Amino acid sequence: MTPLVEYLVSKFLGQEAAQSFRRRRFMRGATEKYKDDAAWARDMITMHMELCEMSQREGYLRQEARELQERAANSAEGLTTSQQSQLEKWLGEIEQLARQYWIREREFYRREVSAPSGPVLRGYLSWRENPRWYMLSKTLTRDCAGRGGCCGRACGCCDKDRMAGRKVRKGHCTVECGCCRRVWGFEMSYEDKTRYKKLYDVHMKENEAYVNRLKMAYIFGK
Numbered sequence: 001m002t003p004l005v006e007y008l009v010s011k012f013l014g015q016e017a018a019q020s021f022r023r024r025r026f027m028r029g030a031t032e033k034y035k036d037d038a039a040w041a042r043d044m045i046t047m048h049m050e051l052c053e054m055s056q057r058e059g060y061l062r063q064e065a066r067e068l069q070e071r072a073a074n075s076a077e078g079l080t081t082s083q084q085s086q087l088e089k090w091l092g093e094i095e096q097l098a099r100q101y102w103i104r105e106r107e108f109y110r111r112e113v114s115a116p117s118g119p120v121l122r123g124y125l126s127w128r129e130n131p132r133w134y135m136l137s138k139t140l141t142r143d144c145a146g147r148g149g150c151c152g153r154a155c156g157c158c159d160k161d162r163m164a165g166r167k168v169r170k171g172h173c174t175v176e177c178g179c180c181r182r183v184w185g186f187e188m189s190y191e192d193k194t195r196y197k198k199l200y201d202v203h204m205k206e207n208e209a210y211v212n213r214l215k216m217a218y219i220f221g222k
C-alpha cells in the first residue's frame, strides 16, 4: 500500500516528484531495510538485458537469413552449398533462440511479480507506465553510447521496434545488436563476448557504483 505522504506528493506535486521521493526513501534505507529490493532490482536489470540480447541476436540472424535468400533469389545459381548450410545453421539457431526467449520471458515475469512491496516496486511500476522509459533516461542512453551502442550514432535503433510483430522487450544495444556489429566490422568470438559481459557484470564488486547508477535509472528513471 502506498504510504500517505508518498500518495500526497504524487497527487499534488506529480509523478516526477513522487519518483524522487521514492528514490530518497530507498537510498536512505538501502543498506539493510531494502536489501531484498536491491537484489530484486539487480535481477531485473540482468534479466532485461538477457532478453534484449536474445531478441537482438534473433533479429540479426533473421535479417542475415532474409538478405541471403534475397541475394540467392536474384542470382541465376541460387544458393551455393556453403550458403545453404549457413542458412540452415541460422534457421536452427533462430528456432532455439525463440524457445529460450519464451522461457526467459516467463521467468522474468515471475521475478517481476515477486518484487518486495516498497518504494522500489512502486517506483518501478510508475516508471514502466511509459513504454519508452529506457529512452527517457539520460543515464541509460549515455551508457548505451558509452558501450559503443546505437545511441552514440544517428541510426536510432534503440527507439525502433527491432523485431516487428513480436512481443519483445525493447531496450538498448547489447553485444548482439546487428547494427552495432555491422559498424564494428567484425564478428565477436565467444571469448570476446564473455570478456565484454564480465566488464559490465552487475554482480562484480568493482562495478558497484556503476550498478547503483543503473539501478536508479532502471527503477526511478534518473
Ligand SMILES: [Zn+2]
Binding pocket: 149, 150, 151, 157, 173, 174, 177, 178, 179, 180, 181
Ligand atoms: Zn546497436
Ligand SMILES: [Zn+2]
Binding pocket: 150, 153, 155, 156, 157, 158, 179, 180
Ligand atoms: Zn543502430
Ligand SMILES: [Zn+2]
Binding pocket: 141, 144, 145, 149, 150, 151, 158, 171, 172, 173
Ligand atoms: Zn541505445
